[in-house]
Amino acid sequence: MANNNKNIDKKPKFSPYWIYGMIGLFLIFLIFSNDSGSDDKVTFTKFKELVQYNDIEKIEVVTNTKVARIYLKKGAADKEIFKDFVKKKTGLAFMGDSPDFTIKYLNLENFEDYLDEVKRANNLDFEIASDQESSSFTSILISILPFVLIIGVWIFIMRRMSGGGGAGGGGQIFNIGKSKAKLFDEKTDMKTSFKDVAGLEGAKEEVQEIVDFLKNPEKYTSLGGKIPKGALLVGPPGTGKTLLAKAVAGEAKVPFFSLSGSDFVEMFVGVGASRVRDLFKQAKEKSPAIIFIDEIDAIGRARGKNNFTGSNDERENTLNQLLTEMDGFGTNTNVIVMAATNRADILDKALMRAGRFDRQIYVDLPDIRERKEIFEVHLKPLKKADNLDTDFLSKQTPGFSGADIANVCNEAALIAARKGKKAVEKQDFLDAVDRIVGGLEKKNKIITPGEKKTVAFHEAGHATVSWLVEHAAPLVKVTIVPRGQSLGAAWYLPEERLLVRTEQMLDEMCATLGGRAAEKVMFNKISTGALSDLEKVTKQARAMVTVYGLNDKIGNITYYDSSGNDNGFSKPYSEETAKVIDKEISDIIEKQYQRAIQLLEQNKDKLTTLAELLLEKEVIFKDDLVGIFGKRPFEKSDSSDDSEE
Structure with a gap:
């Protein structure tokens, strides 16, 4: 189980340093490149002056770019007349020999006639050759670098959006369509059990039976019964629906996939349905297993009949895929889906039917007896007074949910600490109830x-x-x-x-x-x-x-x-x-x-x-x-x- 958990949660590491390395390599080539000497051009007037000295060894006339490459004789570049515009060569062997400087000409025939005339008139011995400019490595690199950078940045962003995962199979792009469900390992992750859930006796009895289904399926299938497909926890906020699911994860001793309904929602079309498929695929591979979807109303809302705008198509496609996975042609019997919501009235009727959510478990607000049990759970970590009466506290909090009672206990401890007490007393709890129900006391408010x-x-x-x-x-x-x-x-x-x-x-x-x-x-x-x-x-x-x-x-x-x-x-x-x-x-x-x-x-x-x-x-x-x-x-x-x- 632990190994499987690692395989699910482990994400391949991704580093953007290869992009930085590519940029650095490109800069190195630019620095050490001895290409055509675009920065070494001299004016044609200056060239007429220099050519008289008979220090030129060779002139290459590039016909397609109208540039002439000038190569000087050995040692001539050190002369005073050349030092202002002739660059010192780097001597990189792999780059080949490079010209000392270049000039730009306008007309090929006129320029060649000029060179022949100068050579005859001054009895010069330089060589004249014709050539065409070929695309150098640096030029190619310059042309493709923007596209490489754009693609690299796009890959980096997409991997970030998908949580750093690699490319997924089945047509999924950069892991976006993968399920975001967290797989809990009962040996290390889940410490909550039914003992930690106070009250909710009826709801605990229902979910305990589901746990028993998964532990001893033969007990029920031997009589012809079928394991239920799903259980829906319904109740007001703060009554302990998610806590009950955590207890199921701690008791079931089977793989437990937990996620929220909003985890299926994404800006890309088709991602929600893809994540549903991937979630059930993982659960089926590890069956028997439990899937828990918190706040299922995010994707389970009733589908509209008159949807002219098409704005809800993505959410409805996600819901349709969930309906198919829960009770379709390819249904596996050993995956139970648990879900929680406080808005059961807006859920789609197809989602609520038997065969999908066979059981609806109502988690109501606790009564006076259950509130006492909840108080006893939340009072354990507090340093309370010896004569504190939990019966009195439970009577003073009618209509409070489990989350409200936890807040009362925490607020009472803060009030006692603010007053410098060494134990939380009865009056601190009464003040906490007043603070939560009525708001902060404002004794300095101006009133006539x-x-x-x-x-x-x-x-x-x-x-x-x-x-x-x-x-x-x-x-x-x-x-x-x-x-x-x-x-x-x-x-x-x-x-x-x-x-x-x-x-x-x-x-x-x-x-x-x-x-x-x-x-x-x-x-x-x-x-x-x-x-x-x-x-x-x-x-x-x-x-x-x-x-x-x-x-x-x-x-x-x-x-x-x-x-x-x-x-x-x-x-x-x-x-x-x-x-x-x-x-x-x-x-x-x-x-x-x-x-x-x-x-x-x-x-x-x-x-x-x-x-x-x-x-x-x-x-x-x-x-x-x-x-x-x-x-x-x-x-x-x-x-x-x-x-x-």
Whole structure:
């Protein structure tokens, strides 16, 4: 296994130094080349003066370039008249003899007649010969060097883009079409096991069976069963889908190929499908094996029916190749595909059918018991206080995912270190939860006394109404310290319900509107501070009317489309129904707003006492509300709910 891993991951080394060597060789030839002496030309007037001295041994008349090569007699080049323009020869044997200087002539016949006349008139004895310029090695090198450099740079860039690999087979160019999957060796790479995955009991049971399929296939095939082709992990972000896949890799003891859906995407056409083929080819060669594709929605999105632009052709070709490899004519039975996504609703139906992803494993947010197990895992490396209660921490984090809990533990350790503590205490975890949910505390934010008073009564209104209605979430604390984008906040501990009744939703809406109602009761004015409250209640009221069928006027009808095909441009109801929906949403919200005002009018003195205490302390807790209001009228109901939880 280890050797196979090395073969997969090992990439041939590539060095660009051969390009630099070629350039250096070319420069050497230019420096030492004794070619036709293009830099040694003299004027024709100067030549007429020099030819009289009878120091010329030979003149070669080059007919095709109209250049005459002048060769001097031995020792003549050292004379004073020649030293300014005759270069010293390098004496390279392989380059041959080179002229001392050259001249340019205009007409061949006239120049030859001139040489004959000068030779007769001055009784000179130099030799006259005709020749043609042939392409020298340097000239050839100069002409082809740009093309060589362009090709070399292109090869270098393409190898860099493909990760340094060599040319691939099957028509693949420079390894671009090769799979980018990493092959994990269970002996050295994978240390995660199912013991490291807290919670997720149902999901672990499903994937453990897949591991058992690979370890003992005869146990199932002997009864006529078939090993499943694939398993799709579906769930919100941070719930542990990738961690579960790592645990499968650590437990399976078989080759495990891991990559992301975006690894198939490339700028070149056909690369995605080529990488899919190469991935399954490698997996089949090492079967039994597991392929894990994280964020498969990058390539598994539903194919469009009206694709006029053709912009998605490459992604669709990649998906088609994946469909063929998972359940086509050439399917091998010993390769299991695992994938993870938090957007299962947008995946192509052909990808989701039985025979490809036979199992869909839902990885939900952890409940209170699973959160306790996750806390215990992440608390192990921390120096925590001896009396730290993990049950309390799990109750304080409803709706938190495994990643959120890991972040809470890390943030609590940072807060404790910032305060100079030697152990992480309960309050550090509470501060970490506030930091993650509400944002960074901003005690130095500039706020006027009038605004601070308004915020205090607003938050006191939330606390008062939630204390007086039956089904509102239990209050934890109220603060007017600015945090994140908010100037104040009321913190609740919502019950973890699987079903929500109408009266529960209405009580929550009434408590949410308590802030604006308090401003109206105390100042007879309202502000923009209730924006998030209004957004929340509007969504709740619309869901009651159009999704859950909890409105008498609309009836037992839902306009929710679970298939995700709602494009937002058309409504599944008439204009008359739309008017009724709008009116019912408005009536629900206004009714709960007036209910909140009535409750606050009846308890105005207690509301004022609570707001003044909040202005004094800036943060108040549940015990402060008990001191002002006494026990909640529905205390028995709350305690029974807590016991059930």
